[in-house]
Amino acid sequence: MLKIYKLGDEILHKKASMVPDFDQTLRDLVEAMFETMHQGDGIGLAAPQVGVLKRVFISNVTGDEPRVFINPEILRTSIEQSTYEEGCLSIPEIYADILRPSAVTIQAWNERGKPFRLDAEGLLARVILHENDHLNGILFIDRVNAKKRKRLVKLYDRKVKNGCA
Ligand code: NI
Numbered sequence: 001m002l003k004i005y006k007l008g009d010e011i012l013h014k015k016a017s018m019v020p021d022f023d024q025t026l027r028d029l030v031e032a033m034f035e036t037m038h039q040g041d042g043i044g045l046a047a048p049q050v051g052v053l054k055r056v057f058i059s060n061v062t063g064d065e066p067r068v069f070i071n072p073e074i075l076r077t078s079i080e081q082s083t084y085e086e087g088c089l090s091i092p093e094i095y096a097d098i099l100r101p102s103a104v105t106i107q108a109w110n111e112r113g114k115p116f117r118l119d120a121e122g123l124l125a126r127v128i129l130h131e132n133d134h135l136n137g138i139l140f141i142d143r144v145n146a147k148k149r150k151r152l153v154k155l156y157d158r159k160v161k162n163g164c165a
Helices: 024-039 122-135 146-161
Strands: 044-046 056-059 067-077 081-086 096-101 103-109 115-121
Touching: 024 044, 024 056, 044 122, 056 122, 067 122, 081 122, 096 122, 103 122, 115 122
Parallel strands: none
Antiparallel strands: 044 056, 056 067, 067 103, 081 096, 103 115
């Protein structure tokens, strides 16, 4: 189990760097990330959330296989957008409706260095865009207006103080 960094930790706002080597260290990180994500009942997790500023994220959406994205690049997003209530293991107990493109085409490498390209829609597209944001230091609450964000941060602080988050 890895420590999950929470809202307020500076690392969540930093840009992650490219993975230079597809080595055992990377595979160990990915494996530990899957354990940590499953423990937290998450469907996605990005390396900066566990204190590693590398361009790595994983997903495990219901009905889909577990996926690993290393050095991902978003090639295309749909013009069509949709709203979905998002949460994040780094901001427990907080949820908000977020507008994002409904579909995405992404290119990445898996943990063994195999390149792939993927067209995703629905919840998988949503997770990909949310996790890819983490690699650029962006949290889902950064995608609501300032007033709403202030309210969500306040709510989170109150939950932390009460020991719920
Ligand atoms: Ni997140």
